[in-house]
Amino acid sequence: MSARDRILAKLRANAPQIPLPVPTPQLDAHYAARDRQESTLDRLARFRTGIESFHADVHVTLEESWPELLARLCAEKGVSSLLYGAATPAGQRLDAAAFAANGTALRPWAGQVEDIKADLFHKVDAGFTQARGAIAETGTLILWPSPAEPRTLSLVPPIHFVLLDAATIHPTFFDALRAENWAGGLPTNALLVSGPSKTADIQQTLAYGAHGPKELIVLVTTREGAAQ
């Protein structure tokens, strides 16, 4: 008998002790009470308040102007090398010349992580990814890394730029995974990200830039742009 069989047998032998079937948890009842009929912009405002409280920077812009804003922000932060996935819809919009004019070299991800590990850890200043969506309640980004946009892009470089469409913000995590039927198919790695990495492990003093990015910069696109 294997350890597996012995463990399962022990658990099964003792299962009937619980007399009544335990009721199925009622999640809808809990979350329905918090349903808000809010507009996209109200939801964006809640998301923004949340994630800014975790030290992320948020910039709201028009859909057509975010590449320009990203180039400007890279220049402001002194980013000399920006790593990104060139095959994504967002990646295709980036124009190397526009970035070069600001002193930033665009570097499309190429090869396996093993091929570029040293550069990834020591040379790249910033990574750029799209967000799949976000969560208003907590100020959280939803990232689904993919072959076109590997997971270390949002982890290893000291600055992480994220592009978010305001229309994809959900009220809660529960709403997001229900509405998009996450249980029907998850990527190998899905992530919720709320701010740059941090720790309070030394005397409960909060410090940013623990092991992941030191800065998280969110570019949110809306139909109304920065006016909102």
Place this chain on the structure above:
Amino acid sequence: MNAPTPHTAHATRGKPIAFVSAEALRERVHEAINDDHLRSSFRGAMDFLMAKRAAQFPDESELVSLRSLSEAIRQYSLSKLPDLLEQLEANLTRNGVHVHWAETPDEANAIMLDIARRHQAKLIVKGKSMVSEEIEFNHAMEAAGIGALESDMGEYIVQLAGEKPSHIIMPAIHKTKEQIARLFAEKVPGVDYTDNVDALIQIGRQVLREKFEQAEIGLSGVNFAVAETGTLCLVENEGNGRMCTTVPKVHIAITGIEKVVEKLEHVAPLYSILTRSATGQAVSTYFNLISGPRKADEKDGPQEVHLVLLDNGRSQAYADEQLRKTLQCIRCGACMNHCPVYTRIGGHAYGTTYPGPIGKIVSPHMMGLEQTHLLPTLSTLCGACGEVCPVKIPIPELLVRLRGEAQSAPHPHPAMVGQGAGYRPLVSFVWRLWARIYAQPGAYRAFTWLASRFRALTPSRQSGWTVARTPLKPAPKRLRDMVRERV
């Protein structure tokens, strides 16, 4: 600091014992109580954490609803535990994850050592995992010549100091920044003394980034394992958990068998109540959902993912309807933050991997009552732990139950390992006698009459009672005599 002396794990029934013996518990508690520095640092830290948690639940009705839901999810999951474990295994396997089962810490270590040897690993970087502490993973790897490096800042500090975590969420909570500054200056090559917290964190970041890059294997714990999708969920703030599960070519996750839930949506409320209860955060920086190794078309992530499912006494707790509630725990640490005993003695005095109220009810199943029979007595039964528990584990009830199990007369087929370990025939006889006297009015009257007449004979030293209190002495007049005089 009253750091416990690290020891080499020697095994009883294949399990590592506490790194300090149960017999020395009283001594350690006294030492801790008399350490003013330790007491003030824990007091301050616990006050801070309690206030932060309270601020996360401004709406009492939302807390009530979320706690009930979280309790329901954990109880529902446990009611189907064997089926869910099989479903989890099937879905993880389908996703390309290797699933291993271990009844004891030794088995778990052997499984992981085998994986490490197959990959000729020299260095394993570790995300925070209390189960890896429970099985003394670092010792087992080091004994085999493989480095096991903690990468959570708190765990890194504790490992550097040769200590053990004193809190399950904030491992280095017993250390001041000055102590950490001295530790870094002494142990990290090329580092000068600085007690600037940002600078200290940056030192840790630099040292550990190199290790993430080099290590062949990353180890992590698991906060929730989702059966329906075959997904491992990890909660963290620092990004080291993501590093350990993303950068090295092999990722090994280890978890207790109780951490499984049926549906992905079940993690939403549990995750919310976990971070709010633990550190008073609305959400952690990262919530990492891992459903498999790197696919053929993917560019990064581990090429191999393993999950080790550990029993280590959990199936014993599972066998009893009341004790099973112990397994509802989501390891937030709120019970220790609110515990008047933990606040005064700190985490090391318990001598177990899991300190505080949860440690007192879970350790007896992992280590047997021979080692732990005094643990359930480290409680005032004030009830604070049960009140703040996000999944409503009736911790005080379980403490009373375990005290009973520890004191019960030895049984030929005990339901718990070490049952009756605290049994003392004389004490048991005295209590039985007292119960008999108390149940018979005539005998009780005679006893109190004798007690008040011979009160001068009460000893001035009354075992543990008089260590810090005045001796107990019967009153010169019984209540019934005083009432009679008044009438």
